[in-house]
Amino acid sequence: MxxxxxxxxxxxxxxxxxxxxxxxxxxxxxxxxxxxxxxxxxxxxxxxxxxxxxxxxxxxxxxxxxxxxxxxxxxxxxxxxxxxxxFTEGSLRLTDTPTDFALHGKGFFVIMTPEGERYTRNGNFMLGKEGILETKDGYPVLGENGYIYLEDDKFKVNEDGIIVTKDNEVVDRFRCVRFDNERYLKKIGNSMYLDNDISGPAHIAEGDERPQFIQNYMETSNVxxxxxxxxxxxxxxxxxxxxxxxxxxxxxxxxxxxxxxxxxx
Known part of the structure; x- marks a missing residue:
């Protein structure tokens, strides 16, 4: 008993x-x-x-x-x-906002925080006061050359994540990463993640591993x-x-x- x-x-x-x-x-x-x-x-x-x-x-x-x-x-x-x-992909919602991005496929944006690099699928960004592309919490989004500086929101992003101004000048390319075991990433709030020993370190997504970047769209929750x-x-x-x-x-x-x-x- x-x-x-x-x-x-x-x-x-x-x-x-x-x-x-x-x-x-x-x-x-x-x-x-x-x-x-x-x-x-x-x-x-x-x-x-x-x-x-x-x-x-x-x-x-x-x-x-x-x-x-x-x-x-x-x-x-x-x-x-x-x-x-x-990490099943959520549905995409049209926002018609140039600073909104969705990732079609596996991969993460890289965000710089005071504690170091963090990763997210939330592409709901904005232009900061200094012309830096940031999250809604004010953390800079990283490109392959560091912070992404933009004069205004009159820019375009192709499927590979290359950012081009209205004058067809290449600004930067979004830095995108993948993990060996992404399902074990640690949630730290605000839709951001931190890697650990189980998930493995972040590695740059290139070739077939790189997702498709879709501008003017936002990925919704997969709940x-x-x-x-x-x-x-x-x-x-x-x-x-x-x-x-x-x-x-x-x-x-x-x-x-x-x-x-x-x-x-």
């Missing part, structure tokens, strides 16, 4: 973590370039139950049979296996509200089921204690 408490409690913990992930996804459904989190769950090793008495094989007129057959498997709970980022709501209902039902399991185990234990106490009197 004690095992039943731990099994139910582990299930409740897992469902609470799944609910937190879903809530965060729904909160960012309108955040440009946001990528949803996915929680995967794994079960603890199951116990194989056998009868303890009459172990061995007996013979009869029909042949032989196992005297200690397998009763079945007993689950011992579950735990969160991992939380990872789903599907309907799917997330369905998952939320599923999580709530699973949480309630584990809760009832613990309540049933508690009632059984209470009955056992009361009967043992009455016999001892």
């Amino acid at each position: 004690i095992r039943g408490w731990y099994t139910g409690a582990s299930g409740m913990n897992v469902q609470q973590q799944r609910l937190d992930t879903i809530a965060n996804n729904l909160a960012n459904v309108d955040t440009a370039g946001f990528k949803k989190d996915v929680t995967s769950v794994k079960s603890f090793s199951e116990l194989l139950l056998r009868r303890q008495d009459a172990d061995g094989v007996y013979e009869n007129i029909f042949g032989s049979a196992d005297a200690a057959p397998i009763i079945g498997k007993l689950g011992t709970g579950c735990e969160t296996n991992e939380n990872f980022i789903d 599907n509200v309907v799917n997330e709501m369905v998952r939320m209902i599923e999580v709530n039902r699973a949480y309630e089921a584990n809760q009832k399991t613990i309540q049933s185990e508690d009632a059984m234990m209470n009955t056992l204690w009361n009967r043992v106490a009455s016999v001892q009197r």
